[in-house]
Amino acid sequence: MRVESNAPQGDGHHEGHNGDREDGLHGAPNDRSASEHAVAPDGLTDARGTSVSRRVLLTGAAGVAAGALVSVLPGAAVGQGGTSAGASTPPPAPSRVPADPGSMLGAPTSAQGMRAAAVNPARVPVGAVSGSSRSPLGELTGTITPSDLHFERHHAGVPALDAATHRLVIHGLVDRPMEFSVDDIRRLPQVSRTYFIECSGNGRAPFKSPKPETTAQAAAGMTSNTEWTGVPLATLFREVGVKREASWFLAEGADACHMTRSVPVEKGWEDAMVVWAQNGEPLRPAQGYPLRLLLPGWEGNINLKWLRRLELGTQPWMTRWETSVYTDPLLGDTARQFSFVIDAKSVITSPSFPDVIGTRGWRPVTGLAWSGRGRIARVEVSTDGGASWHDAELSGTPQPKAHVRFQYMWNWRGEEALLLSRATDETGQVQPTRTALIDVRGPGTDYHFNAIVGWRVQPDGAVFYHGTT
Amino acid sequence: MRRHLSSAALVLLAAGCNSPAADGDQSPAASAAPAVPAALATFERYDAAAVPGGPGPGKRYALGTAASTSVIARWNTDVGAQGTELPPGKGSVGEGSALYTSLCASCHGVGGVGGIAPNPPLVGRDSSAEGFRFARDPQLTKTIGNYWPYATTLFDYIKRAMPLATPGSLTDSQVYALTAYLLAANQVIADTTTLDADALRAVRMPYRDRFVRDDRTGGPGVR
Numbered sequence: 003m004r005v006e007s008n009a010p011q012g013d014g015h016h017e018g019h020n021g022d023r024e025d026g027l028h029g030a031p032n033d034r035s036a037s038e039h040a041v042a043p044d045g046l047t048d049a050r051g052t053s054v055s056r057r058v059l060l061t062g063a064a065g066v067a068a069g070a071l072v073s074v075l076p077g078a079a080v081g082q083g084g085t086s087a088g089a090s091t092p093p094p095a096p097s098r099v100p101a102d103p104g105s106m107l108g109a110p111t112s113a114q115g116m117r118a119a120a121v122n123p124a125r126v127p128v129g130a131v132s133g134s135s136r137s138p139l140g141e142l143t144g145t146i147t148p149s150d151l152h153f154e155r156h157h158a159g160v161p162a163l164d165a166a167t168h169r170l171v172i173h174g175l176v177d178r179p180m181e182f183s184v185d186d187i188r189r190l191p192q193v194s195r196t197y198f199i200e201c202s203g204n205g206r207a208p209f210k211s212p213k214p215e216t217t218a219q220a221a222a223g224m225t226s227n228t229e230w231t232g233v234p235l236a237t238l239f240r241e242v243g244v245k246r247e248a249s250w251f252l253a254e255g256a257d258a259c260h261m262t263r264s265v266p267v268e269k270g271w272e273d274a275m276v277v278w279a280q281n282g283e284p285l286r287p288a289q290g291y292p293l294r295l296l297l298p299g300w301e302g303n304i305n306l307k308w309l310r311r312l313e314l315g316t317q318p319w320m321t322r323w324e325t326s327v328y329t330d331p332l333l334g335d336t337a338r339q340f341s342f343v344i345d346a347k348s349v350i351t352s353p354s355f356p357d358v359i360g361t362r363g364w365r366p367v368t369g370l371a372w373s374g375r376g377r378i379a380r381v382e383v384s385t386d387g388g389a390s391w392h393d394a395e396l397s398g399t400p401q402p403k404a405h406v407r408f409q410y411m412w413n414w415r416g417e418e419a420l421l422l423s424r425a426t427d428e429t430g431q432v433q434p435t436r437t438a439l440i441d442v443r444g445p446g447t448d449y450h451f452n453a454i455v456g457w458r459v460q461p462d463g464a465v466f467y468h469g470t471t
Numbered sequence: 472m473r474r475h476l477s478s479a480a481l482v483l484l485a486a487g488c489n490s491p492a493a494d495g496d497q498s499p500a501a502s503a504a505p506a507v508p509a510a511l512a513t514f515e516r517y518d519a520a521a522v523p524g525g526p527g528p529g530k531r532y533a534l535g536t537a538a539s540t541s542v543i544a545r546w547n548t549d550v551g552a553q554g555t556e557l558p559p560g561k562g563s564v565g566e567g568s569a570l571y572t573s574l575c576a577s578c579h580g581v582g583g584v585g586g587i588a589p590n591p592p593l594v595g596r597d598s599s600a601e602g603f604r605f606a607r608d609p610q611l612t613k614t615i616g617n618y619w620p621y622a623t624t625l626f627d628y629i630k631r632a633m634p635l636a637t638p639g640s641l642t643d644s645q646v647y648a649l650t651a652y653l654l655a656a657n658q659v660i661a662d663t664t665t666l667d668a669d670a671l672r673a674v675r676m677p678y679r680d681r682f683v684r685d686d687r688t689g690g691p692g693v694r
Contacts, residue, residue, distance in 0.1 A: 131635065132589040158632065173543045181542055182535040189534055191522040193514075210609060234514035241531050252549060259632035262549060271515045311546050320552040320621045322628040326613070329682065331605035337618075339682040343689075375689040429689030442693045444606030 123151055126219065131159040131258075134201070136223025139370065140354045145398075145405045146196070147226035149281045153302075154288045155201050155224065157323075158258035161308055165284070165292035168256070170238075170276065174314035177243030184292045188278060190233040190241075195275070195298070196404045198372045200225035200344050202301035202328060202449040209436065209451040212469025214458070218354040218369075221455060221467060225347075225372065227405035230296050232277030235270045238312075244270075248314040252321075253295050256310040263304045264318035264340075265297065273298050273403075276309060299374030299403035300342040301449070303328055333444040344374030346433050347452035348381055348408070348425035359463035362416050367394075368409040373427035376402045380426040383410035387420030388454075388471070394423070414459065420468060422456035435471040550627040557626065557668035562648025564655040564662050570645055571652050574634050583614075583656055594656040603681045616657025620682050622674035626650045647671070 100106065117123075123142065125135035134155040137147050154160075165184045173179035204224035208216045217223075248267050255261040265274075275296040278285060285291040290307030297304055303323055318324065318340065330338040348371035353359055367385070371378045377400040382391040394408040408423070425433045434442075436453035454471045520528040550556045571583070578590040585592025595614035605611050605618070615625060630646045632638050641649070651666040660666075660674060687694045 129589055158635065158638070169542075171538050171543060171546060173538055173547065179538040179543060180535040181538040186534040190532055191517075191525065193517075234517050236514035236517055237519075237532075240518060241533070241535060254546065254549070258635075258638050260638065262627075262631070272513050274514075313547065313549070315551070317551070319549055319627075320624050321549075322624055322632075325620050325624050325682070326615075326618065326628075331603075332683070333606045335603040335606070336681045336683045337603070337605070338685055338687075341685045341687065343685070343687065345687065427689065430691050431689045432691060434693045438693050446604075446606040446609040446611065448605070 123148075125151060125153065125223075127154075132157050134224065136219045137226045138217075138219045139223050139225075139349065139351045140218035140357075142351070143407075145227050145370070145407050146281065147228050149228060149283065149286055149289070152199075152226040152228055152280070152286075152289055153201065153224045155203075155302060156257065156288070156307070157261060160287045161257045162287070163256055163292060163308060168292050168310070170293055170309060170311070172238060172242045172312045172314075174251070174312075175245040175248035175316070176314050177245065178241075180242045182238070184278060187233055187238075187276060187293065190237050192231055193234055193275065194229055194231040195273075196227065196229045196401055197296065197298040198225055198227040198344075198403065198405050199296075199302050199305050200347075200372070200374075202303065202341070202344070203451075204302075205451040205453075205455075206448070208455070208467065208469050209453060212436075212455075212467065214355070214466035214468075216355060216467035216469070218349060218351045221354075221469070222347075222349040222370075224302065225370070225405070227370075227372070228280050229282070230275060230277040231279035231282075232275040232294075232296065235274035235276055235295070238276060239267075239270055244314055247316060249316050250314075250318050252311075252313040252315065252319050253304075253306045253309060254311040254313075255290075255306050255308040257308050261303075261306060261323060262319060262321040263306055263323055264321065265295075265304065267314065269297055269300070269342075297342070299344055299376075301328065301344060301374075304342060328449060330449045331444065331446050333442070341450060342374075344372070345450055345452040346373040346375070346378070346425045346427040346431040347371065348378075348423040348433060348454075350383070350421055350423050350456055353421070353459065353465045354457055355465050355467050357465045359414060359459060359465065362414050364411055364413050366409040367412045367421055367423075368407060369423055370405045371396075371408055371423070371425040372403070372405045373425065373429075373431065374403055375431065376428045378406045378425055379428045379430075381406075381408040382424045382426075383408070383412075384422045384424070384456075385412055385419050387456075388422055391424065416461055418461055419459040420456060421459065422454055422468075422471065424454050436469060437471065548630065550623050550630075552621045552623055554623040554626075554668065554672035557623070557671060558643045559668070560643035560647050561665055561667035561670075562644045562646070562651055563665040564648075564651045564660075566645075567648035567650070567652025567655075570649055574641075575649070578635065583653065585612075593653055596658045603678050614657060615653055616659055616677065618678060620676055620679040622650070622654060622659070622671055622676055625653060626671060 123138040125137065127133060127135040135153060137151050137153045142151070168184055170182045170187065171179070172182070201224035205222050208221045244267065250264050251267055251270060253263055253265060277294050277296045278292055280286065280289055285294055290309065293309040295306040295309045324340060330341050332338055348369055350367055350369035352368050353365070359365070367383050371381045378396065381394045381396060383394045384391045392410060394410040397407045397409065400406040433452055433454050439447060439451070439453050456468045456471070458466045458468045460466070518528055519526045519530045519532060526532060578586050579593050580586045583592060583594030592612060593615055595612055596616045600611045600617050603617070605613060619625065626646055629649055630641065630643070634640065647666045650671065651660065651664055654660045654674060655662050655664060659676060664670065
């Protein structure tokens with residue numbers, strides 16, 4: 003079986019320390035390949051009527067593994083997953099669909115909705131407390147990531163915070179040092195905006211050593227896109243009276259590492275928010291409950307969760323998360339620091355490994371594109387490995403700093419094909435090849451992997467990751 | 472017109488001046504930086520008059536309460552690059568070595584060589600990994616000695632985040648001692664050193680000058 007090779011990889015912040023050491027729980031792949039046998043006999047097919055046995059095996063098994071892992075993780079009880087068959091509970095066994103479901107009374111209404119029994123998209127948790135879990139991009143459609151499937155990355159576990167007692171303190175170069183309860187913040191004018199968050203380590207392992215058996219989840223699942231609701235940071239800045247000489251602020255979390263990052267004050271006035279809700283409900287614990295700093299378009303780590311303090315000052319603090327990690331080595335024997343903005347990027351999510359395309363004929367080649375600098379202007383798709391490129395359709399109006407879905411209709415006639423996507427944002431930045439990134443930044447480049455990637459389709463319909471562009 | 476943030480911030484940093492954040496239009500950096508597409512969200516003018524019914528321009532909602540000195544002091548323990556906030560206390564390399572063995576080695580390995588993922592190595596000045604060649608060779612291992620730009624970061628991080636499961640359990644003198652031990656093991660300071668606020672402020676890390684600001688600006692080309 004091929005499924006075991008979808009080894010979970012952390013966002014690998016310490017690969018730079020340890021070469022290609024895997025950053026994860028090594029039991030996970032075995033758990034999943036063991037559990038595939040429990041899922042396989044149901045022989046599920048997907049809505050397209052094509053065989054996706056590899057995907058069904060993988061996702062069903064991943065859910066089981068996730069459930070097994072979660073039981074040993076501190077904070078798992080308050081993690082995401084909640085009511086759905088997501089990462090924190092083992093998925094229910096797929097129930098047999100009766101021959102004529104309409105001939106009997108259906109299930110009653112419920113307090114909290116469940117996914118269909120045969121649908122079990124799941125994150126793959128990696129690492130106990132300094133860990134990550136990725137959105138299952140290959141199983142999601144549209145642009146909104148369900149909250150329980152938004153990727154996670156945290157450095158000291160998910161803290162159990164009480165919104166009733168939680169406070170946000172703002173001090174330093176301000177006229178009025180203030181303390182805000184979550185209720186105070188909810189009483190300020192509310193704004194809702196849809197933004198992606200991408201970890202700048204997204205795709206590190208497949209960038210460094212591309213392997214054919216890589217899912218879209220493993221290749222790019224540390225980006226997610228949701229609607230965030232909160233107060234503009236500018237409103238809080240006005241309430242406390244940020245002094246004109248303030249040029250940087252420090253944001254601090256209430257988690258066990260008390261994470262701190264320095265942010266230019268200008269971003270605070272521009273589009274930063276202090277959010278308390280996601281997709282219409284209060285933030286989930288793994289996403290920062292009760293308060294999160296949202297810096298649209300900027301690398302995931304600086305969208306600081308469990309926000310408890312903002313200090314206004316005149317220079318960056320040089321915290322561990324902006325020196326030891328989240329800095330990008332460059333050729334010339336330097337390292338780029340404060341590399342906040344996410345570059346233009348795209349990934350095809352369908353077809354993708356472990357799909358097997360069972361039927362020839364038309365199908366959409368579809369995926370997601372995003373840029374931290376604004377809107378996506380164009381996505382091109384190639385089915386011949388980049389020899390020719392074709393404009394894809396962008397569904398809806400691309401929003402700034404948000405995922406947009408693209409599609410290109412493709413008539414597969416059973417030939418070997420190499421599917422690639424290439425995004426261009428409104429600044430004119432074009433997604434580069436992996437070779438171009440390595441030429442400019444060096445093979446040891448460690449964050450902001452926005453290279454063109456894709457999928458090789460074999461004549462037998464099997465789809466494999468292609469990262470060596 | 473809004474300025475392009477990352478390049479504007481870059482220019483301001485390079486000039487060593489402060490950002491006139493509330494009215495960025497007037498900055499001399501504005502002309503040097505590309506314009507942000509007009510449709511980008513900005514809250515700079517989203518003041519107390521922006522939402523109907525609000526108190527009006529120049530006013531506040533006056534929610535929240537004044538933060539007392541003690542409330543601020545409880546969390547305001549950060550130590551920045553200059554080390555001005557460093558607290559009283561002191562600790563020697565020898566004291567730090569003993570503390571490291573009992574509190575840290577279980578995860579970070581004897582002598583700081585690193586443990587099972589995700590426990591990173593802390594110590595290492597292997598000559599093959601000197602010269603900050605990390606972009607050229609992905610196999611090189613980053614350590615405090617061959618990578619970190621500021622010694623004060625070590626104090627700040629140990630104090631706020633370590634030991635992993637019991638953060639905040641160390642006294643300031645213990646943090647000085649552990650900082651001293653890790654700097655000595657990384658051949659940054661002598662084995663006989665005792666660190667206090669002044670001594671730590673004076674430590675200069677070997678590769679401090681290798682960190683450069685972000686020069687990616689969007690637009691065509693790869694940086």
